[in-house]
Amino acid sequence: MANEDTEFAVIVIGAGINGAGIARDAAMRGLSVLLVDKGDIGGGTSSWSTRLIHGGLRYLEHGELGLVRESLREREALLKVAPHLVRPLRLLLPVYKNARRGLWTIRAGMLAYDALSFHKSLPNHRMLSRAQTLREVPALEPEGLLGAAVYSDAQVEFAERLVLENVLSAVEHGATVITYAHVDKLMVENGKVCGIEFTNEKRGKKGLARGTIVINAAGPWVDQVLKSDSGNSPPLIGGTKGSHIVVAPFAGAPDTAVYVEAETDGRPFFIIPWDNKYLIGTTDTRYYGDLDQVRIESDEIDYLLHETNRVMPSAKLTREQILFAYSGVRPLPFTTDADEQRITRRHFIRPHPERDNLFSIVGGKLTTYRSLAAHAVDAVFKKLGRNSPECKTDRDPLPGAATPDFDAFCRDLKQRSPLSAATNDRLLRIYGTRAALIAGVIHEEQSLAEVFDGETGAIAAEVLFAFKHEMANTLADCMFRRTMVGFNSTCGLNAVDAAAATAQKYLGWSDERLNCEIAEYRNEVFRLRAR
8 A cells, every 4th residue: 555655756647548558668667656546447438438449540531640650550569469359350431422431532541541551460451342342241221332441450359458457567567556546636745746645445544645756647537636736727638428339239230340421420430249249339429527427328329229220221229229338538638629520539748837747648549558658658757857768568468468479378278278168268368368377266276167157158267366366346347347247248237146156255255245246236237228
C-alpha cells in the first residue's frame, strides 16, 4: 500500500489502456511507478470499444494521414507483441449507389491505406464486383449494390485482457498497482503537483502517495480529476458516446466483418463476428450525463437494428434478439465543432503550466495506446531532466506472448496437456502462454479442471487464477475482465453461482461475502441488459 512514506517517480491515474500502457513503459524504463484506478483494471472506456486494432481508414477523408500511418504502424506492433489477443480481421466494405462514398472514392482510399502500411504483414485490399460481393456475403441487400472492397485490419477480441497484460507487465517491472482507489485530491505544494490523496474503497481507508510527476490518464474522467484540487482549468474532454449491441448468429450472418455506411447519417458502422456472437456498432453522439451511468438509449438501439436490417434484410433483428448492449464515452478533445465525426482521434499529452509536474492525457484509442505511452514517458524523462532509456514496448512481448515462438508454444502445450482440446484452445486464446500457469494450478488440485460454464468452457482454475495471479478483487472483475465469462449469451448469469462457489471453497469467502459478490455482479449485469 502506498502511504506518506512512499514516493514514486511517476503516479498514473487511470488503469485503462492508456494508463496501463504508460505504467508499463515507465516501469520498463526503470522509473518507480504507482498506478491507481477508482475501479478495476480496464473497467471503464477500454471495455466499451468496438474492439478493433485498426489503421483508421475513415481518418483518411479528414486528411489525418499522420494518424493513419501511426495507427497502421501500431497495428503491426501489436500483432507481434500480443498474437494471442490481437489477430487479423478481414473486412468487407460494400458500396451502394447514391452513397456518400462511391466506388472510385473507396478505391482511392484503399490504395492510400495500402501505401501508408507498406511494412505490414497483412494482405493488400481487393476490389470485388457486385456478383463477387454477393458470393462473399449473400445476405447483403442486392438493390443498388455496386461492389465492395475487401481489406484487412485486426481485432482484439478481449480488450480487457490487453489492458490487464500491460498492467501485469508493469508489475513484473516493479510497478505498484492499487485498484478501487478513488483520487480525492491532487496534492499541490509551491505550485507543483506532488502526489495524490485517495480513498481505498475496498478497505475504507484514506491514503496518500507522493510522486515527482503525476499523469492524469483518467479518460473521460480527466476533468473530474483536475477539479479535485479546486483548479479552474478549462475543459479538456468533450467526449462522444458510442453504443454497441451484441446478438447471437442470425439469418445470413456473415463470416466476414462488414463495414458499411449508414443510410440515416452516413456514418460507417460495423457488423463483426465476435466471441461466437455478433458485435454491431457504433453510434457517435455528444454525451453530457453521468460518466458512471452510461447506457444505450432507445433511439440508439433503433438506429443499429434499422441499419443492420436494411443492409441485411434476412436478419430481421428485433430487440428481443439482443443479448446485451454496452456504451462508453470516448475521451476526445473538447471542441465546439457540432459534427462529432470531425473531432480528431489524435491524442495529446497536455502539460499544466499552472500545476507544474502534471500531465493530462487527452484522446487516444486502443490501437495507438503504445505509441501514446512512449510519448508520455519521453515527456516524463524530459521533465525530470534525465536521458530517456530506449522504449522497447514495440518488440518486448506482453506476458501472454512471452515465448520465442508463440505457435510452437501452442502446439507443445496442446500435446502435453491432459485437458480437452476445447479447453486448451480456450486457455490459449485468452491467456496465451499464461495458460501454462493455469495448468500448474490444476496440477495442485485436479477438481479445478471442472468446467463451470458450459457455454464458454471456462474451468474452475480460472476463477482461482484471477484472484491469486491477476489482481481480481470482485466476482465482476473475475467474470468480466479476467475469465471473460461475463460476455457469454447470459452475461454470465448461468455461471455466476458456480464461480462464486469456487471462490468460497478455495479463497475462504464467508456466506455473507458470497451473497454480496453475487448481488453486486447481478447489478453490473443489469447495466448491460437494461434496455
